[in-house]
Structure formats: structure tokens, C-alpha cells
Amino acid sequence: MRSVFIHPTALVETKDIGAGSRVWAYAHVMQGARVGQNCNVGDHCFIEIGARIGNNVTIKNGNAIWSGVSLEDGVFVGPTVVFTNDLWPRSPRLPEAGRRYSDSKWLVRTRVERGASLGAGAVIIAGVTIGEYAMVAAGALVTKSVPCHALVKGGPARVSGWVCRCGEPLHRKRGRMVCEQCGLEFKGARGDVRPVER
Amino acid sequence: MRSVFIHPTALVETKDIGAGSRVWAYAHVMQGARVGQNCNVGDHCFIEIGARIGNNVTIKNGNAIWSGVSLEDGVFVGPTVVFTNDLWPRSPRLPEAGRRYSDSKWLVRTRVERGASLGAGAVIIAGVTIGEYAMVAAGALVTKSVPCHALVKGGPARVSGWVCRCGEPLHRKRGRMVCEQCGLEFKGARGDVRPVER
Amino acid sequence: MRSVFIHPTALVETKDIGAGSRVWAYAHVMQGARVGQNCNVGDHCFIEIGARIGNNVTIKNGNAIWSGVSLEDGVFVGPTVVFTNDLWPRSPRLPEAGRRYSDSKWLVRTRVERGASLGAGAVIIAGVTIGEYAMVAAGALVTKSVPCHALVKGGPARVSGWVCRCGEPLHRKRGRMVCEQCGLEFKGARGDVRPVER
Numbered sequence: 001m002r003s004v005f006i007h008p009t010a011l012v013e014t015k016d017i018g019a020g021s022r023v024w025a026y027a028h029v030m031q032g033a034r035v036g037q038n039c040n041v042g043d044h045c046f047i048e049i050g051a052r053i054g055n056n057v058t059i060k061n062g063n064a065i066w067s068g069v070s071l072e073d074g075v076f077v078g079p080t081v082v083f084t085n086d087l088w089p090r091s092p093r094l095p096e097a098g099r100r101y102s103d104s105k106w107l108v109r110t111r112v113e114r115g116a117s118l119g120a121g122a123v124i125i126a127g128v129t130i131g132e133y134a135m136v137a138a139g140a141l142v143t144k145s146v147p148c149h150a151l152v153k154g155g156p157a158r159v160s161g162w163v164c165r166c167g168e169p170l171h172r173k174r175g176r177m178v179c180e181q182c183g184l185e186f187k188g189a190r191g192d193v194r195p196v197e198r
Numbered sequence: 199m200r201s202v203f204i205h206p207t208a209l210v211e212t213k214d215i216g217a218g219s220r221v222w223a224y225a226h227v228m229q230g231a232r233v234g235q236n237c238n239v240g241d242h243c244f245i246e247i248g249a250r251i252g253n254n255v256t257i258k259n260g261n262a263i264w265s266g267v268s269l270e271d272g273v274f275v276g277p278t279v280v281f282t283n284d285l286w287p288r289s290p291r292l293p294e295a296g297r298r299y300s301d302s303k304w305l306v307r308t309r310v311e312r313g314a315s316l317g318a319g320a321v322i323i324a325g326v327t328i329g330e331y332a333m334v335a336a337g338a339l340v341t342k343s344v345p346c347h348a349l350v351k352g353g354p355a356r357v358s359g360w361v362c363r364c365g366e367p368l369h370r371k372r373g374r375m376v377c378e379q380c381g382l383e384f385k386g387a388r389g390d391v392r393p394v395e396r
Numbered sequence: 397m398r399s400v401f402i403h404p405t406a407l408v409e410t411k412d413i414g415a416g417s418r419v420w421a422y423a424h425v426m427q428g429a430r431v432g433q434n435c436n437v438g439d440h441c442f443i444e445i446g447a448r449i450g451n452n453v454t455i456k457n458g459n460a461i462w463s464g465v466s467l468e469d470g471v472f473v474g475p476t477v478v479f480t481n482d483l484w485p486r487s488p489r490l491p492e493a494g495r496r497y498s499d500s501k502w503l504v505r506t507r508v509e510r511g512a513s514l515g516a517g518a519v520i521i522a523g524v525t526i527g528e529y530a531m532v533a534a535g536a537l538v539t540k541s542v543p544c545h546a547l548v549k550g551g552p553a554r555v556s557g558w559v560c561r562c563g564e565p566l567h568r569k570r571g572r573m574v575c576e577q578c579g580l581e582f583k584g585a586r587g588d589v590r591p592v593e594r
Contacts, residue, residue, distance in 0.1 A: 009407060009424075011207060011223060025407060025424045026440070028207075028223045028241055038489055043424055043442045043460075044224070046241045046259050056489035061442050061460045062476075064241075064259045064277050074490035079460050080260075080478045082278045082319035084336055088365040089315050093236050093254035094272030096313060096331075096363040099379070115492060117485050121478035121519040123319040123337035133492075138480055139519035139537040139551060141337040155337060155353060155551060165492040167484040181495070209405060209421055226405075226421045226439055242422070244439045244457050262439075262457045262475050278458075280476045280517035282534055286563040287513050291434050291452035292470030294511060294529075294561040297577070321517040321535035339535040353535060353551060 014047075018055060033065075036073070060120070068109040068126065075112050078120035078138065083110060085126045113148070115165055122157075135163045147191045162186065162193050212245075216253060231263075234271070258318075266307040266324065273310050276318035276336065281308060283324045311346070313363055320355075333361045345389045360384065360391050410443075414451060429461075432469070456516070464505040464522065471508050474516035474534065479506060481522045509544070511561060518553075531559045543587045558582065558589050 002020040006012050012029045018037030023029060025043040032049030035041070039053060042061035047053065050067030057071050060079040068085040071077065086106050090097035100106055108126035112118065116130045119138035130136065131148035141155035151161040151169065162170040164179035170186055170193075171177065177186040177193070185196045200218040204210045210227045216235030221227060223241040230247030233239070237251060240259035245251065248265030255269050258277040266283040269275065284304050288295035298304055306324035310316065314328045317336035328334065329346035339353035349359040349367065360368040362377035368384060368391075369375065375384040375391070383394045398416040402408050408425045414433030419425060421439040428445030431437070435449060438457035443449065446463030453467050456475040464481040467473065482502050486493035496502055504522035508514065512526045515534035526532065527544035537551035547557040547565065558566040560575035566582060566589075567573065573582040573589070581592045 025442075026224050026242070026422050040489065044242050044260075044422070044440050044458075046223075056487055056491075058487035058489055062242075062260065062278075062440075062458065066277075074487050074492070076485050076487040076490070078480065078485060079462075080278060080458075080476060082336070084276065084318045088333070088361070088367065089274050089276060089317065090313070090365040091254055091256035091272050091274040091315070093238065093256055094274070094313050095254075096272070096380075097365055100364055100366075115486070115490050117487070119485065120480045121319075121517075125336055135484070138478070138521055163484070166496055167486040167493055169484065182492075224422050224440070242440050242458075244421075260440075260458065260476075264475075278476060280534070282474065282516045286531070286559070286565065287472050287474060287515065288511070288563040289452055289454035289470050289472040289513070291436065291454055292472070292511050293452075294470070294578075295563055298562055319517075323534055 024061075042079070054114075068107050069112075070109070071112045072114045072116075074115040076117040077112075078118055078122070080121050081118045082121075082123045083126075084108075084124065085110070087126060116146075117167065133163065133165050135167070147193070149186065149193045150191075159190075165195070222259075240277070252312075266305050267310075268307070269310045270312045270314075272313040274315040275310075276316055276320070278319050279316045280319075280321045281324075282306075282322065283308070285324060314344075315365065331361065331363050333365070345391070347384065347391045348389075357389075363393070420457075438475070450510075464503050465508075466505070467508045468510045468512075470511040472513040473508075474514055474518070476517050477514045478517075478519045479522075480504075480520065481506070483522060512542075513563065529559065529561050531563070543589070545582070545589045546587075555587075561591070 005022040007025045009025045010023045010027045013031040014033045017035040020038040023041045027045040029047040030049045033047040035053045036055035039057045046064040048067045051065040052070040054073035056074045059077045062080040066085045092101035112130045113132040115133040117135045122136045122140045124142045128145045130146045134146045135151045137153040140157040143156040150159045153160045168181045203220040205223045207223045208221045208225045211229040212231045215233040218236040221239045225243040227245040228247045231245040233251045234253035237255045244262040249263040250268035252271035254272045257275045260278040264283045290299035309327045311330040313331040315333045320334045320338045322340045327343045332344045335351040338355040341354040348357045351358045366379045401418040403421045405421045406419045406423045409427040410429045413431040416434040419437045423441040425443040426445045429443040431449045432451035435453045442460040444463045447461040448466035450469035452470045455473045458476040462481045488497035507525045509528040511529040513531045518532045518536045520538045525541045530542045531547045533549040536553040539552040546555045549556045564577045
């Protein structure tokens with residue numbers, strides 16, 4: 001069985017990390033975090049207790065994956081993506097906000113589905129689901145859920161196209177969308193684009 | 199007296215840090231920085247000489263608090279908020295910019311007042327004051343001062359609502375704004391909303 | 397000869413780093429990266445194999461300089477600038493994207509020319525050139541190349557003014573643009589502003 005690689009400067013406190021995963025310099029994976037097999041956690045990342053990370057996930061440098069965030073298999077998190085898990089945050093140490101943090105109702109979850117990509121510097125507002133194989137452009141501000149295979153851009157992010165499982169942008173030709181790399185054909189429109197099953 | 203907790207991988211060079219404060223993994227607090235009591239400084243933060251941080255402040259991961267930035271009591275700094283202190287930056291090592299950095303006139307201050315919250319990934323342009331209990335939305339670009347209790351969003355950030363001390367959004371009903379959580383009543387409009395004193 | 401300063405918590409694996417350069421806390425410079433003389437690499441930075449950094453470059457905290465990024469002499473990289481080098485990223489561990497990462501055609505380069513400044517939190521889409529002495533505003537999203545001496549703002553970033561070599565904004569008076577700090581005179585307009593040669 002392939003072992004877990006932990007860089008000498010990294011700190012991995014969880015036991016729940018799968019074979020073949022690698023954790024790079026100055027990264028910190030807390031006790032109680034779950035990381036699957038064959039993942040890559042870049043330098044200066046932080047994985048919090050309660051975060052759930054599938055297999056084959058690539059997390060580039062400088063990311064914090066908070067409690068309440070789940071990344072399914074094959075997700076890509078670009079550099080310095082910013083996740084959140086509280087919609088109306090205050091310092092829990094501020095007496096005026098003490099009641100808000102007396103239980104965990106403040107915690108709002110985020111789910112990133114299989115094979116999706118989050119571009120560099122994107123900000124993800126808690127409570128959304130990012131659909132399978134979706135792609136969030138670099139610098140986008142995601143305030144609502146993203147359909148499967150959608151490319152979203154801007155702030156707030158809006159659908160501006162569609163992408164294949166492999167990452168290639170899809171172009172509609174004579175009413176059909178076919179990936180020029182994979183040959184995979186897609187059907188549907190707007191919020192519901194998916195591969196044609198054969 | 200409660201002591202200061204310093205994570206084994208962190209580096210705290212200042213002596214000026216208050217009881218009960220905690221500094222987490224791979225964070226660096228420079229000599230000459232001032233940190234109050236009962237603060238929380240997340241992983242991978244940097245607090246520079248000349249930064250001033252009050253009591254009960256929560257600084258989430260990946261923040262750099264520069265010289266010239268002051269955070270008053272009870273402030274919340276979300277993950278990867280980006281502060282600045284130079285409006286027209288050049289590399290000080292670039293000979294053509296040497297004169298600019300021959301004194302400290304380039305340094306522009308930022309003040310975040312009591313109980314305010316800065317959302318994840320917000321960028322704060324130096325020279326602004328963020329008023330008491332204001333809330334900057336995640337991903338906002340703050341280019342001018344923010345009134346007390348204001349919620350600001352977007353780039354450049356604009357007022358889009360009002361929030362209570364406790365963090366709850368305020369809604370106007372029959373001309374009155376009352377927090378549904380606290381019962382606190384607010385008066386005023388536009389740039390000047392504040393609690394009704396009783 | 398001045399030596400290289402490496403903070404005790406930093407990790408510098410390259411031999412190709414010039415005299416007088418300094419690498420600060422928790423920063424990581426990989427083997428195969430090239431860093432010139434008299435540079436400053438801030439806390440929590442990462443310089444990847446294949447990155448090329450000239451002399452007198454200032455890289456503030458929290459930056460990752462990827463393979464494919466080159467920073468010429470005298471460049472300023474503000475805090476938490478986000479570079480990219482892949483326009484359609486997927487997790488290379490995702491089987492559906494395996495072919496995309498079987499060679500390095502995915503890698504797209506970025507060039508930042510002499511004396512340019514990248515403001516805090518800016519996101520730079522791979523494939524662009526940022527011209528000499530240009531200035532990217534904090535929080536900007538750069539999606540296309542930036543002319544020399546241009547100030548660009550917003551998302552996507554657009555030209556909103558011009559700056560001198562020293563960083564001062566230029567103002568047009570009676571058809572001439574002269575830097576009030578340097579006295580340097582500029583000619584041209586729109587995409588082609590440059591100093592008058594004497």
C-alpha cells in the first residue's frame with residue numbers, strides 16, 4: 001500500500017487520511033479532518049476538523065478548508081480560493097455576539113461535487129453546491145449554486161459557458177455540444193447540461 | 199491570569215500580547231506588534247511591527263496585519279482578508295522608486311472600529327475607517343470608509359443594508375429597525391444608523 | 397559579497413538565489429526556482445520550480461509564484477496576489493482529466509516586466525504580459541495584457557490612468573503629462589505612453 005507523504009515542515013493530526021495522499025510544506029491538517037486517497041494538499045494549506053475531502057482531490061497552495069466544507073472526488077481547488085462557513089460573522093469573543101456562537105447554528109455548509117474546479121482566488125459564499133464538473137473562473141465570487149458542467153465568472157458569478165469532464169470548454173455547433181478533446185457529446189441547455197448516455 | 203498560547207510551530211516575537219490570546223500554527227507576530235487580551239490569531243497569519251490589535255479580536259487564517267492597521271476590540275477578520283498600507287506601491291528596491299521609500303510618507307493607515315467584521319477575501323484599500331459593527335461582505339473591495347452598522351458589498355463596495363451589533367441583518371418595518379435576535383432598536387438612515395439609547 | 401538571508405523557519409532548496417536576497421518566515425523556495433539579487437520574499441510565500449525572478453524584486457507575504465511566471469527586475473508583488481498557469485484546470489488526479497496532464501501543454505506563461513507593481517489581492521489570468529512600470533490596482537482581475545505605465549482597475553481590469561516609473565499617478569495638463577515627483581515627461585496616449593527621451 002502506498003503510504004501518506006507528509007512534508008517535514010507540515011503538521012498532520014488526523015489519522016483519517018488515505019493512501020498515496022501528500023501534504024506539503026507548512027500545511028496543517030487538523031485532527032478530525034477526513035482526507036481521501038491520492039490527494040495533494042499544497043503548501044500553507046489548512047484543513048479543519050469537520051472538513052470532508054474525497055479521493056484524487058488537488059488542493060493548491062494557501063487554501064483553508066473549513067468545517068462544513070466537503071470536496072468530493074477529483075475536485076480541483078486552485079491557489080488561494082476562499083471558503084466560508086458563516087453568513088453573518090462576528091468575532092465569537094465579542095460579548096455582543098456571544099449568543100450567536102453559543103451553539104453551531106451559525107455553521108453553513110458548502111458542497112463541491114465530483115470533478116469540479118474552483119479557480120484561483122475565487123470566493124465561495126457558504127450554503128452553495130457546486131455541481132459535478134463545474135468550473136468556477138479565477139477571481140469569481142460564488143453566491144449561489146452552480147449547475148453541473150457550468151462555467152461561472154464574475155462577481156456575483158454567472159453562467160458564461162459549459163465545460164467537459166476533462167476541462168475543455170464546450171461549443172455548440174448545429175445544436176450539438178461535443179468536446180473537441182474527448183468526443184463526449186452533451187445535451188440540454190441552461191441549468192441542465194449533461195453528457196449523452198449511450 | 200490566563201497565559202498566552204503559542205502553537206509550537208508559531209513564532210511570537212512581541213512581548214506586547216495580552217492574557218488569554220492564542221496564536222496558531224505557522225503564524226508570525228513580529229516584535230513591536232501589539233495584540234490585546236483574548237484574541238485568536240489563526241494559522242499562517244502575520245502581524246507586523248506597528249500593527250495594533252485590541253481585545254477579543256478574531257483573526258482567521260492567512261491574514262497579514264500590516265504596520266498602520268489598527269483593529270479595535272471585538273473585530274472579526276475573515277479568512278484571507280487583504281489589507282494594504284501603500285496607495286501607489288513600487289518595489290522599494292527599484293532604484294527609480296528609491297526616493298519614495300526614503301521616508302515613511304508612503305504609509306497610509308486603516309482603522310477597523312469596535313465589533314466590525316471583514317468578510318473572507320475582502321480587500322481593504324488603505325486610508326479608510328470601517329465603522330463600529332459594520333460588516334464587509336466576503337469578496338468586497340473597500341475603497342472608502344464604511345459607516346457604523348453598514349453592510350457593504352461588491353467592488354467597489356457600496357452600502358446594501360444594515361446589521362446589528364450581534365451580526366444579524368436589520369429590516370425596516372413600519373419605519374423602525376429592530377433586531378429580531380437582540381430586540382435592539384435602531385434609528386437613522388443612510389450613513390448614520392445607530393442604536394436607540396434608552 | 398552580501399550573503400543570502402534565510403529565516404530559520406524558511407526553506408530554500410534552490411542554489412540559484414542572488415546576493416543580498418532575503419527569504420522570510422515559513423516561505424518555501426523550491427529547487428529549480430531562480431531568484432535574483434537583492435530580492436525580498438515575504439512570509440508564507442512559495443516560489444515554484446520554473447519561476448523566474450529578477451533582481452530588486454519585492455514579493456510581499458502570502459504569494460505563490462508558479463512555474464511559468466517570470467518577474468523582471470524591480471517588480472512589486474503586493475500581499476496575496478494570485479497567479480495562475482492553467483486556463484482550464486482540473487485535478488490532475490481526476491481520471492477524466494488524465495490526458496490533459498500527460499504533457500505540459502496546459503502550462504500558460506505570465507510575464508511581469510521591469511518595475512511593474514501588482515496590487516494586493518489582484519488575480520492574474522495566465523497568458524498576459526504586464527508592461528514596464530504598469531500598476532495593477534488592489535483587487536483587480538487581470539484578464540488581458542497591460543500596457544507599459546498603465547494603471548488598471550476592476551474586474552475585468554481596464555486602464556484607468558497612467559503612472560510614472562516612481563509610482564506617482566500622472567495627470568495631463570495642457571496636453572503634457574509630467575510627473576510631479578520626478579519631473580519626468582511622458583508622451584503618447586491610450587495603449588502607448590512612455591517617457592520622452594532627451
